[in-house]
Amino acid sequence: MKSLSSCFLYGIMDLGYVTADDLPKVTAELVQGGVDILQLRGKEQPKAEIVRCAKMMLPLTKGAGIPLIINDYPDLLREVDAEGCHIGQEDFSVAEARDLAGRLCIVGRSTHSAEQARAAQQEKADYIGYGPLFPTPTKPSAKAIGLSGIRALHEQVQLPIFVIGGVKLRNLQEIIQAGARRVCMVSDLLLAAEVAKQTAEVKLAMVG
Numbered sequence: 310m311k312s313l314s315s316c317f318l319y320g321i322m323d324l325g326y327v328t329a330d331d332l333p334k335v336t337a338e339l340v341q342g343g344v345d346i347l348q349l350r351g352k353e354q355p356k357a358e359i360v361r362c363a364k365m366m367l368p369l370t371k372g373a374g375i376p377l378i379i380n381d382y383p384d385l386l387r388e389v390d391a392e393g394c395h396i397g398q399e400d401f402s403v404a405e406a407r408d409l410a411g412r413l414c415i416v417g418r419s420t421h422s423a424e425q426a427r428a429a430q431q432e433k434a435d436y437i438g439y440g441p442l443f444p445t446p447t448k449p450s451a452k453a454i455g456l457s458g459i460r461a462l463h464e465q466v467q468l469p470i471f472v473i474g475g476v477k478l479r480n481l482q483e484i485i486q487a488g489a490r491r492v493c494m495v496s497d498l499l500l501a502a503e504v505a506k507q508t509a510e511v512k513l514a515m516v517g
C-alpha cells in the first residue's frame with residue numbers, strides 16, 4: 310500500500326458526477342491513469358449506498374496499492390476495509406474520527422485557512438486538504454481562498470498538503486509555481502472525455 314508521503318495526485322470519486330453503475334469502470338480508469346490515493350464522496354447518498362460503492366471500489370484500489378478514503382463517515386470503517394476517512398471542519402475532531410473508525414486508519418481533514426491547517430497538524434491529522442483554491446461547482450457553497458498562502462503554509466505545516474478546488478490540468482503549472490506539491494482533483498478527472506489519459510497527464514505534471 311502506498312504511503313501518504315508518496316501520494317501526489319489525490320482523486321475523489323464523487324457520486325454527484327459518477328453513477329454507481331459507472332463506478333467500477335471510472336475507478337479502473339483513475340487507477341490506470343496513476344492516481345495515488347482515492348476518496349469516495351457521496352453528499353446525497355445514504356450510508357448504505359456509500360458502503361455498497363466502497364465495496365465495488367476496494368478490489369481495484371487494493372489491487373493497485375492505492376489507499377481508499379471514505380468521506381464524512383469514519384464509522385463506516387467498521388463496515389468496509391478502506392484505509393482511511395476524511396472529515397470536514399464542522400464534523401468531528403480527529404480523535405473522535407479515530408474512535409468512530411475503531412481501528413488504525415488514515416484520517417484527513419479539510420482546511421480553509423492556514424490557521425485551520427495548523428490546528429489539524431496539532432490534532433494529529435495524517436494529511437490535510439487545503440482549499441478551495443478557486444470557486445468550484447463541486448462545492449458551490451465554499452469561498453475560494455486563492456493561491457497566495459500556499460508557499461508559506463508549507464513552511465508551517467509538515468503534514469502532506471493536498472490543495473483542492475478548481476485544480477485542473479490547464480492550471481496545474483500555476484498552482485505548482487505557487488508552492489503546491491500535492492493536488493486533489495474531482496471534476497477535471499471525472500468529467501474528462503478520457504479519464505485514464507487525463508489522469509496520466511496530471512500525474513506526469515506532478516511527478517515528472
Ligand code: TZP
Pocket residue numbers: 419438440441442444445446447448451473474475476493494495496497
Ligand atoms: N473541498 C474543497 S473544494 C472541493 C472539495 C471537496 C471540490 C473540488 O472539486 P473540483 O471539481 O476538483 O473543483
